[in-house]
Amino acid sequence: MREFIQKLEAEFEDIPKGTLTPSTKLKDIEGWGSMHALIVLALADTEYNVALKGEELKKAESIQDLFDLIQQKKASK
Amino acid sequence: MGASIKAISCYLPEKILDNDELSKIFPEYSSEIIFKRSGILERHVAAPNEIPFDLAIKTAEKFFSEHNIARKDIDFLIFCSLIRERQAPTTACLLQNKLGLSTNIGAIDVPMGCSGYIYSLALAKSLIYGGIAKNILILAGDTTTKFLHPEDHTLRFLIGDGMTATSVQYTSEENINSFVLGNDGAGAESLIIKGSNPRETITPEKDIETTAMPYGKLIMDNADVLSFALKVVPQMVNELLQKEHLAMKDIDLFIFHQASRLVLETLCKKMNIAEEKFFVNIQHLGNTSSATIPIAIADAITAERAKKGDKIVIAGFGIGLSWGSTIITL
Numbered sequence: 001m002r003e004f005i006q007k008l009e010a011e012f013e014d015i016p017k018g019t020l021t022p023s024t025k026l027k028d029i030e031g032w033g034s035m036h037a038l039i040v041l042a043l044a045d046t047e048y049n050v051a052l053k054g055e056e057l058k059k060a061e062s063i064q065d066l067f068d069l070i071q072q073k074k075a076s077k
Numbered sequence: 078m079g080a081s082i083k084a085i086s087c088y089l090p091e092k093i094l095d096n097d098e099l100s101k102i103f104p105e106y107s108s109e110i111i112f113k114r115s116g117i118l119e120r121h122v123a124a125p126n127e128i129p130f131d132l133a134i135k136t137a138e139k140f141f142s143e144h145n146i147a148r149k150d151i152d153f154l155i156f157c158s159l160i161r162e163r164q165a166p167t168t169a170c171l172l173q174n175k176l177g178l179s180t181n182i183g184a185i186d187v188p189m190g191c192s193g194y195i196y197s198l199a200l201a202k203s204l205i206y207g208g209i210a211k212n213i214l215i216l217a218g219d220t221t222t223k224f225l226h227p228e229d230h231t232l233r234f235l236i237g238d239g240m241t242a243t244s245v246q247y248t249s250e251e252n253i254n255s256f257v258l259g260n261d262g263a264g265a266e267s268l269i270i271k272g273s274n275p276r277e278t279i280t281p282e283k284d285i286e287t288t289a290m291p292y293g294k295l296i297m298d299n300a301d302v303l304s305f306a307l308k309v310v311p312q313m314v315n316e317l318l319q320k321e322h323l324a325m326k327d328i329d330l331f332i333f334h335q336a337s338r339l340v341l342e343t344l345c346k347k348m349n350i351a352e353e354k355f356f357v358n359i360q361h362l363g364n365t366s367s368a369t370i371p372i373a374i375a376d377a378i379t380a381e382r383a384k385k386g387d388k389i390v391i392a393g394f395g396i397g398l399s400w401g402s403t404i405i406t407l
Binding site: 013014034035037038039041042045046051052053054057 | 110113114231298299300301303304307308339342343346347
């Protein structure tokens with residue numbers, strides 16, 4: 001999880017480092033938008049070899065949800 | 078003997094839309110944020126009355142002045158664009174007359190977007206192999222900005238207009254190699270021109286949009302399109318390399334359709350392509366649909382990123398959903 005957050009923070013140039021926690025709600029992140037969802041999709045593919053769908057991403061509400069979604073997809077491969 | 082690309086010319090509309098101007102239209106986004114989000118500094122935008130037909134005339138005239146290829150020798154014309162001059166006659170037929178080409182030629186439209194250049198090359202190669210033509214002119218590009226809703230900031234940050242001319246000829250040595258092509262109409266809704274089908278029910282809301290947007294409105298589901306690109310492009314390139322008995326290390330340069338910075342960066346990372354072998358010029362053009370690949374080939378040669386003898390993988394992917402790639406040897 002820590003590694004996942006570090007990777008997210010490395011990709012999200014406009015979000016200050018150290019502000020994301022597992023319980024952070026995506027809608028509470030300042031400036032969170034569709035661009036960030038796309039970055040998560042790209043990150044899941046290149047770092048975890050998991051192909052996420054846009055609709056799956058839309059259901060995620062928190063950082064934990066994103067992490068779980070990727071883990072779940074990885075396990076079901 | 079075979080088919081080869083002999084020359085390329087590019088034309089960009091005069092009007093440049095930079096991030097400062099976009100920021101004035103969308104005050105909630107600063108120039109810096111627009112660049113950060115899109116990776117694009119400026120795009121060329123066609124004039125209100127300018128459509129691909131007009132750009133194609135200018136591009137072809139530029140082509141004939143830049144290269145030692147006579148218009149009387151052109152024996153087939155392919156016009157590749159989503160916007161045609163009208164439903165009929167074909168724009169290629171109208172261009173034959175406007176450009177003063179011989180009447181003894183074949184001329185067809187290829188109404189395709191981001192994968193259209195690859196399909197036009199595949200078609201040109203088949204015409205040569207079929208003994209039908211020896212000196213083909215491909216005019217490929219678009220004015221995609223005509224499809225953009227004025228308030229759609231995401232697409233207005235991304236899209237630019239442009240047109241290109243490519244000569245494909247019958248030559249003693251071949252430089253256009255194998256092709257891999259694919260289509261999946263099940264993904265059509267991910268990237269589509271709404272309001273361009275006369276059977277679509279016109280609701281009052283849609284009526285307002287279609288009245289203001291005579292060519293229809295481009296809708297893009299960014300997440301779907303990104304997933305699509307990440308899935309098909311690596312597969313397609315692998316298949317192409319297998320067909321040609323080549324490995325990734327044998328390729329000197331990868332030129333992909335300049336879809337968006339994020340799509341390009343993610344593909345480069347996923348496919349483990351070294352940055353110096355991966356060509357990106359989207360920052361000064363935006364996504365110019367079927368024009369991105371020929372413009373990038375021309376830019377790579379000018380920037381000395383590609384030289385004679387180099388093997389270049391070119392790959393187009395987008396609206397359809399449709400994709401295609403080939404390897405060219407400079």
